[in-house]
Amino acid sequence: MDVELRGITKRFGSVxxxxxxxxxxxxxxVLGLLGENGAGKSTMMNILSGLYSPDEGxxxxxxxxxxxxxxxxxxxxxxxxxxQHFMLVPVxxxxxxxxxxxxxxxxxGYLDLxxxxxxxxxxxxxxxxxxxxxxxxxxxxVGIQQRVEILKVLFRQADVLILDEPTxxxxxxxxxxFFGIVRSLKEAGKAIVFITHKLHEILEVSDRVSVMxxxxxxxxxxxxxxxxxxxxxxxxxxxxxxxxxxxxxxxxRPMLEVSDLVVLRDNDEIAVDHLNxxxxxxxxxxxxxxxxxxxxxxxxAITGLARxxxxxxxxxxxxxxxxxxxxRHSEGMAHIPEDRHKSGMVSSFTxxxxxxxxxxxxxxxxxxxxxxWPTVHKTAAKYCVDFDVRTPSVFLPAGNLSGGNQxxxxxxxxxERQTKxxxxxxxxxxxxxxxxxxxxxxxxxxxDEGDGVLIVSxxxxxxxxxxxxxxxxxxxxIVAEFDNTGGKADRNAIGLAMAGATExxxx
Amino acid sequence: xxxLSSINEQMRSLLARTARGRxxxxxxxxxxxxxxxxxxxxxxxxxxxxxxxxxxxGKSFVALAKGSLGSVNALSETLTAAIPLVLxxxxxxxxxxxxxxxxxxxxxxxLGGTAAVIFGFTFHSLPFAVLMPLSLLAGAIVGGLYxxxxxxLKAATGAHEVITxxxxxxxxxxLLDYLLRQPYIQKEGxxxxxxxxxxxxxxxxxxxxxxDPNLRLHAGLFVMLAAVVLVWWILFRSxxxxxFRASGENPHAARYAGMKSGLVIVAAMGTxxxxxxxxxxxxxxxxxxxxxxxxxxxxxxxxIAVALLGRSHPLGILFAGIxxxxxxxxxxxxxxxAGVSIDLIAIIQALIIVFIAxxxxxxxxxxWGFARKSKGGSEV
Ligand SMILES: Nc1ncnc2c1ncn2[C@@H]1O[C@H](COP(=O)(O)OP(=O)(O)OP(=O)(O)O)[C@@H](O)[C@H]1O
Ligand SMILES: [Mg+2]
Numbered sequence: 001m002d003v004e005l006r007g008i009t010k011r012f013g014s015v016x017x018x019x020x021x022x023x024x025x026x027x028x029x030v031l032g033l034l035g036e037n038g039a040g041k042s043t044m045m046n047i048l049s050g051l052y053s054p055d056e057g058x059x060x061x062x063x064x065x066x067x068x069x070x071x072x073x074x075x076x077x078x079x080x081x082x083x084q085h086f087m088l089v090p091v092x093x094x095x096x097x098x099x100x101x102x103x104x105x106x107x108x109g110y111l112d113l114x115x116x117x118x119x120x121x122x123x124x125x126x127x128x129x130x131x132x133x134x135x136x137x138x139x140x141x142v143g144i145q146q147r148v149e150i151l152k153v154l155f156r157q158a159d160v161l162i163l164d165e166p167t168x169x170x171x172x173x174x175x176x177x178f179f180g181i182v183r184s185l186k187e188a189g190k191a192i193v194f195i196t197h198k199l200h201e202i203l204e205v206s207d208r209v210s211v212m213x214x215x216x217x218x219x220x221x222x223x224x225x226x227x228x229x230x231x232x233x234x235x236x237x238x239x240x241x242x243x244x245x246x247x248x249x250x251x252x253r254p255m256l257e258v259s260d261l262v263v264l265r266d267n268d269e270i271a272v273d274h275l276n277x278x279x280x281x282x283x284x285x286x287x288x289x290x291x292x293x294x295x296x297x298x299x300x301a302i303t304g305l306a307r308x309x310x311x312x313x314x315x316x317x318x319x320x321x322x323x324x325x326x327x328r329h330s331e332g333m334a335h336i337p338e339d340r341h342k343s344g345m346v347s348s349f350t351x352x353x354x355x356x357x358x359x360x361x362x363x364x365x366x367x368x369x370x371x372x373w374p375t376v377h378k379t380a381a382k383y384c385v386d387f388d389v390r391t392p393s394v395f396l397p398a399g400n401l402s403g404g405n406q407x408x409x410x411x412x413x414x415x416e417r418q419t420k421x422x423x424x425x426x427x428x429x430x431x432x433x434x435x436x437x438x439x440x441x442x443x444x445x446x447x448d449e450g451d452g453v454l455i456v457s458x459x460x461x462x463x464x465x466x467x468x469x470x471x472x473x474x475x476x477x478i479v480a481e482f483d484n485t486g487g488k489a490d491r492n493a494i495g496l497a498m499a500g501a502t503e504x505x506x507x
Numbered sequence: 508x509x510x511l512s513s514i515n516e517q518m519r520s521l522l523a524r525t526a527r528g529r530x531x532x533x534x535x536x537x538x539x540x541x542x543x544x545x546x547x548x549x550x551x552x553x554x555x556x557x558x559x560x561x562x563x564x565g566k567s568f569v570a571l572a573k574g575s576l577g578s579v580n581a582l583s584e585t586l587t588a589a590i591p592l593v594l595x596x597x598x599x600x601x602x603x604x605x606x607x608x609x610x611x612x613x614x615x616x617x618l619g620g621t622a623a624v625i626f627g628f629t630f631h632s633l634p635f636a637v638l639m640p641l642s643l644l645a646g647a648i649v650g651g652l653y654x655x656x657x658x659x660l661k662a663a664t665g666a667h668e669v670i671t672x673x674x675x676x677x678x679x680x681x682l683l684d685y686l687l688r689q690p691y692i693q694k695e696g697x698x699x700x701x702x703x704x705x706x707x708x709x710x711x712x713x714x715x716x717x718x719d720p721n722l723r724l725h726a727g728l729f730v731m732l733a734a735v736v737l738v739w740w741i742l743f744r745s746x747x748x749x750x751f752r753a754s755g756e757n758p759h760a761a762r763y764a765g766m767k768s769g770l771v772i773v774a775a776m777g778t779x780x781x782x783x784x785x786x787x788x789x790x791x792x793x794x795x796x797x798x799x800x801x802x803x804x805x806x807x808x809x810x811i812a813v814a815l816l817g818r819s820h821p822l823g824i825l826f827a828g829i830x831x832x833x834x835x836x837x838x839x840x841x842x843x844x845a846g847v848s849i850d851l852i853a854i855i856q857a858l859i860i861v862f863i864a865x866x867x868x869x870x871x872x873x874x875w876g877f878a879r880k881s882k883g884g885s886e887v
Binding site for chain 2: 304305324325326329335337342343344345346347348349353357358360361366369370371373377378380381382384385391392393394395
């Protein structure tokens with residue numbers, strides 16, 4: 001099935017999200033869609049899937065114009081979308097989620113779960129999805145949840161699959177498996193639109209690439225003949241540096257000292273196991289590790305979100321083991337949380353409100369019992385300019401921002417304050433190459449001003465590029481430490497340590 | 508530097524207030540207005556269905572209008588009925604904003620009102636300027652503390668506030684019965700549960716008795732207006748209100764931002780209860796003059812509807828409360844003039860809530876009142 005978008009324009013108030021876009025999608029082909037944050041990729045795909053209707057332009061399926069009144073019409077026509085933020089019911093099983101809305105029913109209208117499960121298994125088989133049909137969504141890792149979203153779309157017999165930044169939340173291992181699925185879908189003749197900010201992924205799986213900027217398609221090409229640098233320049237309009245520009249670190253006094261720390265999970269399993277580490281002023285420490293080895297629990301304990309079962313956390317000479325989240329924040333700790341949408345922002349709040357979400361109570365925003373809103377608004381506008389958060393106004397709900405701009409908003413809030421320690425989990429998830437460059441430079445700037453910086457990321461490239469020192473976390477402990485001055489750490493050795501192969505430190 | 512001026516330019520445009528989105532306007536104004544209209548029409552159909560003839564239906568709606576707006580007395584009755592509804596509704600709306608579904612206003616009204624009465628007759632020798640405000644305050648404090656129990660239970664054990672506040676309502680009914688039979692509280696020489704009267708110095712003065720001594724509108728009107736402003740300030744200007752709203756919209760992010768959920772829950776419940784207690788106090792100090800079993804007359808439940816209709820916004824709640832006050836005043840007139848049961852008013856009120864809760868239904872009935880759904884993306 002071939003789909004053509006012709007002259008699509010979509011406005012949100014004064015923002016022109018799509019500006020006369022033409023795009024063709026063909027069966028049996030993967031179209032890579034690339035573009036800056038806020039370029040209009042998600043908007044265009046929402047139009048294609050019927051969620052939004054365009055202000056101008058038309059959609060043609062196999063040459064015939066169609067009009068969608070809602071996502072129901074899109075899926076009816078065979079176009080299904082997996083969104084940037086998942087839409088699953090956590091307390092339902094996989095099978096229940098998949099059939100939700102199109103439940104197979106028995107003769108008396110009762111829900112025929114057995115048939116649903118059989119159909120789910122059939123699709124599982126066909127495309128090698130390997131999703132357990134009877135598990136509750138909330139018990140599944142993100143990577144599998146995403147496959148459930150894909151399954152949902154396939155169950156509705158979509159011939160066109162739109163995947164909006166599917167790899168942003170996946171571990172490198174999961175990404176490989178995901179590409180396998182994409183290839184088997186392609187072989188089955190499906191048309192696939194794949195949105196990502198990771199250029200090498202585009203080069204790896206797509207057959208054709210389109211680049212968007214400011215609502216328009218600014219370039220098309222063949223991934224076989226293009227390089228990452230070409231793509232980056234097409235996208236941002238200037239050459240982009242992929243290496244982080246930084247001088248040799250000059251570590252000072254210890255900023256964060258974690259000793260013998262134990263953190264338990266909800267089910268009393270040990271997540272962090274007698275862990276010791278130090279982050280000094282003026283250095284960037286990266287924590288590498290396969291997801292699920294206690295990194296999240298460690299970050300939560302340092303930031304005060306989780307309780308330390310035993311052990312001690314010292315921040316710039318002060319024992320903060322029993323401090324609240326807010327106390328640590330006031331002491332000068334910044335935290336960029338892993339999941340911006342869930343933990344970093346309130347979608348219905350304005351951008352200005354989100355910019356002071358955790359510092360509204362302190363100077364200069366606090367005025368007696370009230371908040372000094374004019375000051376908040378001015379600060380928010382300044383943050384937006386500095387971090388290039390693309391929005392027409394700070395009074396719009398943060399939920400209206402594009403995914404990457406939401407991330408920039410959260411990072412701006414954390415980095416613009418006077419801080420002593422920056423803890424960043426996946427700080428550049430969902431960002432375009434230009435923004436990654438900027439945020440990396442800001443993190444290095446924080447370091448050079450004497451902050452301790454702790455980066456937790458499943459992206460080894462990011463860890464290698466930013467860190468002065470790399471710690472590898474495995475099974476709740478730091479199992480190896482690498483000096484990365486001048487990027488000299490051994491990538492293979494890190495990889496081995498991440499897999500738990502070596503014990504002890506290699507320097 | 509031109510660079511600096513371009514940054515200034517950018518900041519100025521970021522700070523320009525954008526016009527309220529059309530869909531926000533529809534949600535806040537168009538849906539409630541249509542909901543009321545549809546509910547009135549359905550009320551008419553209900554009357555038809557129960558065999559009331561057209562002439563009587565016409566007469567009842569004339570009476571409804573006359574009884575709520577048609578004379579100084581009607582207006583006075585409308586506002587008098589609105590006062591406790593708005594006060595309690597403000598508390599409930601504030602709770603909704605913080606993500607708390609408080610069903611307990613009825614009990615908080617009862618205990619707050621009773622506390623105001625007891626305080627009033629206990630310190631009857633105090634002068635008006637002291638006694639009246641302190642009696643109101645007593646009502647607010649007791650209402651607030653009673654609601655805070657449900658808040659504390661939720662914060663400490665996770666017990667859901669819907670369940671606990673319903674239980675606390677039941678307890679308050681019995682507690683009131685018990686209290687009203689205590690010799691210190693019960694009116695001398697009475698065998699039935701009824702309290703001593705509020706001394707003159709504790710009463711909210713009538714505002715229009717210079718026009719006609721029967722006009723019941725009292726100074727609680729000013730308490731109500733002050734409360735509207737106060738709740739607006741708390742929600743949209745104060746630090747604690749910011750925490751209330753953040754916790755209501757995304758409790759997870761609120762926790763990450765360092766807000767203490769337990770504190771927010773107890774504070775929001777306490778504030779909500781204080782407003783409900785104030786509603787009870789203004790009712791006994793301004794209208795009833797004493798406490799008796801069930802004196803709250805479902806104010807606490809009707810206020811839930813008021814808060815929903817008012818979209819948990821202080822101004823919306825003010826208008827919704829006045830509307831419900833008008834329905835109540837008009838409903839009494841309707842019963843007298845047309846002989847239609849006052850239950851019809853309850854039906855209309857219930858229908859308003861149904862339509863408010865189902866904006867899609869309202870959109871379907873009045874398609875021309877709304878921008879074409881597909882035009883705006885922001886409602887998705
Ligand atoms: N519902 C909405 N209301 C108002 N503006 C919106 C809405 N959705 C998107 N926009 C605006 O439209 C523009 C394009 O957004 P879109 O989400 O399509 O970007 P994107 O290319 O997907 O970016 P990202 O890579 O950051 O996800 C942005 O400026 C965004 O602020
Ligand atoms: Mg997007």
